[in-house]
Amino acid sequence: MPFAKIEVRRSRPPEEVQALIEAVYQALREALKVPEDDRQIRYVEHSPAHFSVAPPKTENYTLVEIQMFPGRSLNAKRVLYQAITRRFGELGIAPADVAIVLQEPPMDNWGLRGVPASELDLGFRLDV
Numbered sequence: 001m002p003f004a005k006i007e008v009r010r011s012r013p014p015e016e017v018q019a020l021i022e023a024v025y026q027a028l029r030e031a032l033k034v035p036e037d038d039r040q041i042r043y044v045e046h047s048p049a050h051f052s053v054a055p056p057k058t059e060n061y062t063l064v065e066i067q068m069f070p071g072r073s074l075n076a077k078r079v080l081y082q083a084i085t086r087r088f089g090e091l092g093i094a095p096a097d098v099a100i101v102l103q104e105p106p107m108d109n110w111g112l113r114g115v116p117a118s119e120l121d122l123g124f125r126l127d128v
Contacts (some may be wrong), residue, residue, distance in 0.1 A: 001122070002028055002068035004041040009051045010059045017043050019091055024064060027083035031076050032068070033128045060097045062088060069117065070104040071126030077102060 004024050012020075021041045028034045053061045064084055085098050107118035 001038050001040060002032065002034060002066050004028065004064060004066045005044060006041065007044045007046060007051065007063040007065070009046055009048045009053070009061050011045060016091065020062070020088070023087035023091065024084060027080055027087055028066075030083050031080035031128075032072055033125065035124050056096065058094070058097055060093045062093055062098055064098070064100045065103065066100070067103045067105065069107055069110065069122075069126050072104075072128055076128045 006020055006024060008020075021039075021043055024041050025039050028038075029036070048059060051061075066080075080102075081100050084100055085095050088098050089095060108116045110117035112120060
């Protein structure tokens with residue numbers, strides 16, 4: 001159950017926003033084998049004046065932050081980076097304008113259903 005956040009520097013029409021969300025969702029399914037319908041993806045739009053980036057980044061610069069349980073292999077992470085970048089490319093965002101950051105807080109730092117995630121049967125594998 002990764003939590004993903006897509007941050008952008010320009011306004012997009014609703015269908016493009018949904019396409020970006022779907023791209024991240026499908027990449028998570030492909031790379032991390034997350035369960036179907038496990039969608040916790042936020043889209044945040046900033047004005048360029050509020051989201052400074054260094055040249056040669058463009059108005060299409062897109063930052064994806066994913067918080068997830070620890071345990072995924074480096075290979076699964078590589079597949080995730082490639083899948084997001086490829087899918088964003090299909091939507092007109094150049095690889096140079098894509099940054100992805102993974103955060104993996106310990107299971108004890110996730111509170112789900114009132115208890116630490118480390119005490120739950122999650123119903124899916126983390127060792128992919």
